[in-house]
Amino acid sequence: xxxxxxxxxxxxxxxxxxxxxxxxxxxxxxxxxxxxxxxxxxxxxxxxxxxxxxxxxxxxxxxxxxxxxxxxxxxxxxxxxxxxxxxxxxxxxxxxxxxxxxxxxxxxxxxxxxxxxxxxxxxxxxxxxxxxxxxxxxxxxxxxxxxxxxxxxxxxxxxxxxxxxxxxxxxxxxxxxxxxxxxxxxxxxxxxxxxxxxxxxxxxxxxxxxxxxxxxxxxxxxxxxxxxxxxxxxxxxxxxxxxxxxxxxxxxxxxxxxxxxxxxxxxxxxxxxxxxxx
Numbered sequence: 001x002x003x004x005x006x007x008x009x010x011x012x013x014x015x016x017x018x019x020x021x022x023x024x025x026x027x028x029x030x031x032x033x034x035x036x037x038x039x040x041x042x043x044x045x046x047x048x049x050x051x052x053x054x055x056x057x058x059x060x061x062x063x064x065x066x067x068x069x070x071x072x073x074x075x076x077x078x079x080x081x082x083x084x085x086x087x088x089x090x091x092x093x094x095x096x097x098x099x100x101x102x103x104x105x106x107x108x109x110x111x112x113x114x115x116x117x118x119x120x121x122x123x124x125x126x127x128x129x130x131x132x133x134x135x136x137x138x139x140x141x142x143x144x145x146x147x148x149x150x151x152x153x154x155x156x157x158x159x160x161x162x163x164x165x166x167x168x169x170x171x172x173x174x175x176x177x178x179x180x181x182x183x184x185x186x187x188x189x190x191x192x193x194x195x196x197x198x199x200x201x202x203x204x205x206x207x208x209x210x211x212x213x214x215x216x217x218x219x220x221x222x223x224x225x226x227x228x229x230x231x232x233x234x235x236x237x238x239x240x241x242x243x244x245x246x247x248x249x250x251x252x253x254x255x256x257x258x259x260x261x262x263x264x265x266x267x268x269x270x271x272x273x274x275x276x277x278x
Contacts, residue, residue, distance in 0.1 A: 015230055019223040022215040023084055034156025037208040041150040048146070101219045106274035107210055108232035110169070113267035114206035115236025117176055117260045121145055121203070123241040124253070125196055132187045132254050141196045148200025156205045165209045169271035172209075173264040175202030180260045187254055199260075206267065207233070216278060 021036045054064045122142070129141035159168055179199030182191055210229060217225040240259070247256035 011230070011234070015223065015227045018211050018226045018230070020084055022211065022222045022226065025212070026215075031157040031160045031212065033212050034153055034160065034205065034208040037156070037204075038150065038153030041146065041153050041204075045146055045150055048143075101217070103274060103277035104214065104217055104220065104225060104228055106270050106277065107213050107217075107225075108229045109270040110213070110267055110274060111207065111210045111229050112232040112236040113263040113270065114203060114210065115233040116240040116263040117199070117203045117267075118207070119237035120240040120244050120260060121196070121199060124244055124257075128183065128187075128253055128257070129192065132252075133189055133192050135189055135192075140193065144193050145196045145200040148197045149204040152201045152204045153208070156208055159205065160209065160212075165212065166271070166275055168205055168209060170268055172202050172205045173267045173271075175199075176264040177261050178202070180257050180264070184254055184257050184261075202264075213274060 017036070018033075021033050025032050050068075051064075054067075122145075125141040125145055126139055129135050129137075129139075133141075135141075156168075159171075163171070176199055179195045179197070179202055182195035182198065186192070186195070211226055214225040214229040215222045219225075220228070240263075244253075244256045244259055247259065
């Protein structure tokens with residue numbers, strides 16, 4: 001039950017923060033959402049480092065969790081006065097049940113494909129490095145993936161301004177395909193590290209771009225659109241890891257990574273479809 005409420009709260013925070021970011025971006029006058037996602041990735045790296053230190057020094061789990069909660073509360077109290085006070089649109093704040101809005105539907109499918117790639121690599125990178133590459137330092141794959149994501153997310157906004165989101169969707173998906181292809185074709189230590197790094201570079205821009213895209217919905221306000229689109233991401237993160245495991249059990253983990261290539265190809269198609277309904 002505790003984990004349920006934790007997940008519920010985390011989901012609510014995710015929607016709220018992305019809504020604030022989109023509204024702030026509209027007032028700012030240029031694309032800045034990628035930088036917010038970059039800060040999120042940097043926070044993830046800091047969290048990994050902090051958790052590693054807690055485990056290394058054998059800090060009790062209760063103290064570990066209490067310190068995380070305390071830090072989270074301090075951050076919330078510090079940030080609260082700086083949040084936008086009126087981030088609601090005049091219309092489109094209610095979810096309308098019925099036939100799905102095609103723009104939101106295809107944008108959601110883009111996020112779903114991104115979540116399949118990102119969530120699947122999160123969960124299976126270390127397993128791949130241990131079982132396929134047979135490396136002792138199997139966490140290096142996840143570290144390289146996260147470093148690539150953290151660094152490149154700070155350049156997402158610049159890339160959007162230079163080549164546009166529509167083209168960047170194509171470039172991002174193609175980069176994911178290149179990275180995963182290296183992992184499938186050359187499953188050895190250094191090429192695999194390069195493959196995970198390239199995959200991180202590719203997948204990193206898709207989430208901030210998709211939330212940006214959802215903000216252009218003609219039917220829903222940004223908060224509602226992001227909530228709906230974010231649900232597709234949750235489903236993708238939920239389904240991808242076990243599906244990869246199932247395919248790996250039938251064939252091999254190396255071949256199971258073909259799922260990420262299929263997801264990247266579908267992402268190109270769905271992003272093109274989403275733009276036809278703008």
